[in-house]
Amino acid sequence: MHCLRSLSSLNVSRNRLESFPDPWACPLKQCKASSNAIEELPDTISIFWRSGLQEVDFTDNKLKELPPYIFELENLNELYLTNNPLIRELPAELGQLSNLWQLDVEDLNITNVPPEVRKEGPASILAYLRAHLRKAEPCKLLKMLLVGPPRQGKTALLEALNAGRSAPAFASNTCSISTSTWELDKPGCFKNTKDSVVFNVWDLGGPASMSTVNQCFFTDRALYVARAPNSAVVVVGTHLDLIDTKFRTERIATLRAYILALCRSPSGARATGYPDVTWKQLHEVSCTTLEGMDGLRPLIYQVATSMKDHSSSRGQRLVGRLIPRSYLTLQEAVLAESRRRDEEDEVQYLTAAQLDQVLEQNPESDIRDYEDLQSAIKFLIETGTLMHFPDTSHGLCTLYFLCPAWLSECLERIIHLKSSRSVARNGVICAEDLRMLLVGTGFTQQTEEQYFQFLSKFEIALPMSFVPAGFWERFIARMLISLTEMDLQSFESIGFGPRARSTRASVVYSFAGGHQRNRCSTFRVRRSQTIYWKEGLLVIFSGGYLSVESSDVNWKRKKSGGIQIICQSESRDFSAMAFITDHVNSLIEQWFPAGRSSTLEEEEEEEEEEKGSPLEEEGCTTSAWRSACWPPRRAGTSCVRGTRSSRCPCRSWSPSCS
Numbered sequence: 310m311h312c313l314r315s316l317s318s319l320n321v322s323r324n325r326l327e328s329f330p331d332p333w334a335c336p337l338k339q340c341k342a343s344s345n346a347i348e349e350l351p352d353t354i355s356i357f358w359r360s361g362l363q364e365v366d367f368t369d370n371k372l373k374e375l376p377p378y379i380f381e382l383e384n385l386n387e388l389y390l391t392n393n394p395l396i397r398e399l400p401a402e403l404g405q406l407s408n409l410w411q412l413d414v415e416d417l418n419i420t421n422v423p424p425e426v427r428k429e430g431p432a433s434i435l436a437y438l439r440a441h442l443r444k445a446e447p448c449k450l451l452k453m454l455l456v457g458p459p460r461q462g463k464t465a466l467l468e469a470l471n472a473g474r475s476a477p478a479f480a481s482n483t484c485s486i487s488t489s490t491w492e493l494d495k496p497g498c499f500k501n502t503k504d505s506v507v508f509n510v511w512d513l514g515g516p517a518s519m520s521t522v523n524q525c526f527f528t529d530r531a532l533y534v535a536r537a538p539n540s541a542v543v544v545v546g547t548h549l550d551l552i553d554t555k556f557r558t559e560r561i562a563t564l565r566a567y568i569l570a571l572c573r574s575p576s577g578a579r580a581t582g583y584p585d586v587t588w589k590q591l592h593e594v595s596c597t598t599l600e601g602m603d604g605l606r607p608l609i610y611q612v613a614t615s616m617k618d619h620s621s622s623r624g625q626r627l628v629g630r631l632i633p634r635s636y637l638t639l640q641e642a643v644l645a646e647s648r649r650r651d652e653e654d655e656v657q658y659l660t661a662a663q664l665d666q667v668l669e670q671n672p673e674s675d676i677r678d679y680e681d682l683q684s685a686i687k688f689l690i691e692t693g694t695l696m697h698f699p700d701t702s703h704g705l706c707t708l709y710f711l712c713p714a715w716l717s718e719c720l721e722r723i724i725h726l727k728s729s730r731s732v733a734r735n736g737v738i739c740a741e742d743l744r745m746l747l748v749g750t751g752f753t754q755q756t757e758e759q760y761f762q763f764l765s766k767f768e769i770a771l772p773m774s775f776v777p778a779g780f781w782e783r784f785i786a787r788m789l790i791s792l793t794e795m796d797l798q799s800f801e802s803i804g805f806g807p808r809a810r811s812t813r814a815s816v817v818y819s820f821a822g823g824h825q826r827n828r829c830s831t832f833r834v835r836r837s838q839t840i841y842w843k844e845g846l847l848v849i850f851s852g853g854y855l856s857v858e859s860s861d862v863n864w865k866r867k868k869s870g871g872i873q874i875i876c877q878s879e880s881r882d883f884s885a886m887a888f889i890t891d892h893v894n895s896l897i898e899q900w901f902p903a904g905r906s907s908t909l910e911e912e913e914e915e916e917e918e919e920k921g922s923p924l925e926e927e928g929c930t931t932s933a934w935r936s937a938c939w940p941p942r943r944a945g946t947s948c949v950r951g952t953r954s955s956r957c958p959c960r961s962w963s964p965s966c967s
Contacts, residue, residue, distance in 0.1 A: 321345070322366075332357040343368040343389070355381035363387070368413070372396055380405040387411040394418060404439030437631070443675055445631035451613055452531040452693035453491070453508040456523065462547035464512055465596040466534075467491070470606065475597050485522060485717045487512045488693070496607040506613050506628055508532070509693035511713060522720045525767050526713055530627060530691045532613055533584070541612045542584040543592065544568055545605065550595035565591050635674045636685045640694050642667050647711040656751025657715035661707045698766060705762040719760070722746045723770050738770070780896065781844045781859070787892055788846055788857070792836060853878040855885045 318339040321330065326345040332353045338361055347370045354362075355378045362382050366389040373395045379385075380402035388406075390396065391413050398421045399414070412431035419427070426437045439445075455463040464487075469475060471491050488511055495504035513523045533542045552560050565588060572586040592608055594601035616627045643659075646667055650657055659667065668674060668682070676682055686709070689695040696710040710716050723746070744757060752760050764770040838849040845858030853876070860873035872893065876885045 317361075336361050338362060339364045341366040343370070345369070346371050348373055350376055352376070352378065355379070358382070360384060365389070368392055374398070375400055375403070377402045379403060382406070383408070385409055389413040390417060391415045392417075397421075399434070399438060401438050401442035404435050404437075404442050406435070409435060440631035440633065443633035443635065445633050446637060447629045448632040448637070448692075449505065449628050450507045450509060450692045451616070451627060452528065452691060453510045453534060454526065454531055455510065455512045455514075455534050459514060462596045463514060463534075466545065466547050466594070467510060467512055469594075469596050469599055469602055470609075473599075473602075475599055485514060485721060486526065486713050487514070488713060493606060493610055493613070496610055506610060508613075511693060522717060522724060522767075522769065525716070525720070525763075526696070528690055528693075530616070530618065531693075532609070532616070534609070540584070541590075541616050542586050543590050543609060543612055544586060546591075546593040547596050549593045549600055550598050561593055632688060633675070633685075635671070635676050636688050638671050638674065639668060639676070639685055640689055640692070642670055643689060643694055643711065650711065657710065657712040658751075658756075659709040659711065660756075661709075664709055698763065700762060700766055705759045705766065708756065708759050719747075719750045719752070720764075720769060722750075723764060743770075784857075784892065784896055785841050785846055787896065789839070789841070791888075791892070792839065792848065796836060852880055855889070857889055 313333075314335055316335045316337055319337055320339075320341040322341050323344045326342065326347055329342060329347050329350055331351055334357050337358045340358075340362060341364075343366050347367065349372065350367075359381055360383055363384055364387040365382075365385065366387075368389045368391045370393050372390070372393045375390065375396060377400040379388075379400065385406050386408055388409060388411065392415075394416070396417050397419065399419055403409075403412075410431065412434060414427070414434070421441075422434055422437055426433050455467060457463050465475075467489070471489070488509065491508045491510050493506045493508065511526060513526060529540055531540050533540055534545055546561075546564065549557075568586065568591060569588060572584060590608070590612065592601065592605050594605055614626065614628045618625045618627055618630065646659070647657065649655075668676060676685055686695065686697060690697055693713075696713060696716065697706070697708075699706050723743075743761070747757060747760065761770075836848055836850050838847075840847040840849075845856070847858075848855040855877075856873075856875040858873055860871050874886060874889050876883055878885070
């Protein structure tokens with residue numbers, strides 16, 4: 310058989326073979342050797358067929374073991390081992406086969422994989438082997454958030470749960486967020502660390518003005534005592550003692566019905582925007598008399614232990630899930646770094662490079678690739694060890710925050726500006742003054758852009774830049790929808806004749822506001838190619854192209870982000886310029902009205918001055934190539950300059966237009 314250099318499928322089933330043929334160099338993809346008497350496999354399988362072999366069938370044989378080198382078959386998709394009674398263990402290295410989706414191990418007396426795991430299917434078996442290979446340990450740590458209005462007894466509730474004693478109903482808590490650890494034993498049992506659950510508790514408090522900041526700390530797969538997708542929620546009433554015992558039953562029933570009406574639709578499904586809460590997750594206690602506390606602890610334990618990882622195929626429970634030892638070691642190193650920075654009064658965040666240095670402190674770590682590192686970071690975020698925001702704009706994704714209390718203090722400086730007119734006037738603060746607020750926080754000139762982006766992400770402070778946050782995502786989506794409708798209209802004009810003529814008269818897009826001028830209805834092209842990226846769009850059509858992308862422009866001697874529009878047309882049809890500017894104007898008007906309305910009066914005055922000298926947006930008589938840069942005349946406005954006038958702030962025109 311060694312002369313078969315191009316063999317891709319080998320079937321030697323039902324031949325009473327006692328040994329498997331020696332492999333040779335060929336592009337083999339499928340190997341079937343079922344119903345034989347093969348006892349062992351040659352080592353050279355992983356040498357000659359390492360990258361090509363996809364399916365292996367050794368059903369009904371006498372294999373004594375599965376060799377560990379089987380994991381070297383990189384593209385193995387299917388592995389059939391049924392009815393090999395001498396196989397007692399599956400090698401842990403089998404878990405490294407990332408492409409393996411079919412693993413048939415029925416009728417095997419496997420001792421190193423629990424029966425309950427085998428019943429869950431191949432994915433669970435591979436996950437278990439992978440965890441065993443990485444020395445995984447059960448994790449009983451969850452993140453808990455206490456959420457609710459200020460001065461409603463959240464801190465007192467935590468004190469009563471943790472210490473078992475009453476606390477003042479309105480305990481003073483000057484910090485907007487505090488963190489602690491709480492270990493909850495299994496109800497009805499003595500102290501048993503094996504069955505306990507450990508909570509990393511975040512108490513979100515502070516004044517009512519800090520409710521905007523609290524949303525920054527919400528994450529998935531956490532227990533909320535008081536909203537978040539993929540999380541469990543327990544709603545607790547903390548002032549049971551204030552309800553007269555005569556009317557308590559009726560009053561509690563009314564309050565429960567009100568909460569369930571908010572969280573559930575009439576059909577019983579979860580209402581949009583609210584957590585999936587049932588009557589079993591409602592509980593009332595008194596932080597003063599401790600009434601109801603004995604029932605709250607079992608409820609929290611039951612909800613916590615029933616939480617599942619819905620992103621996994623088998624819905625694994627979060628409490629007790631196997632976590633690679635390298636993840637836990639990284640967690641310990643991050644916590645140690647946070648404590649060191651707190652003692653030395655250093656900034657409480659890590660850059661991506663610094664996180665890599667922390668990872669390198671453990672040379673035995675098996676975190677090698679990018680995907681594995683992201684999984685480790687996700688685990689740290691879900692357990693409250695790190696805070697991270699994956700926004701790529703301005704590099705916010707390169708910062709990993711260690712302490713929520715420290716971050717909250719940095720954000721409080723912005724929230725408290727409302728009472729200081731010397732710094733902020735009419736809700737506007739200069740960038741220089743904002744930088745002054747960063748003094749003492751640890752943010753440097755290199756990371757201040759990430760801080761500004763963080764404020765913008767949660768709409769704590771929106772930058773008055775030429776291109777508002779979130780502009781490009783909405784703009785590109787609108788453009789793609791309009792161009793798709795344009796393609797459909799072009800198709801109808803070819804296939805349906807007179808009917809299409811009435812269709813062509815319709816507006817291409819339906820995003821315009823009430824005062825929008827429909828100047829782009831004359832723009833019609835048939836696309837040959839469309840390319841779009843994070844901050845740009847390129848449309849290639851017969852006879853030219855249209856390009857819209859982010860560009861730095863000089864505006865009042867300062868560089869700022871703007872929009873560059875380029876249109877090339879052999880027929881000198883530049884209606885595309887109006888098509889783009891109308892989309893920009895309607896987008897600004899609908900999604901960013903505050904910035905636009907602040908300068909409407911100024912725009913009207915300038916428009917009066919420009920009467921008699923209209924902008925040349927509808928065409929260009931001197932060149933078949935045209936370009937314009939947008940920022941508006943003032944931050945937040947929606948004026949688009951498309952002229953060669955000396956008043957154009959960017960002057961980014963082709964030499965052929967000069």
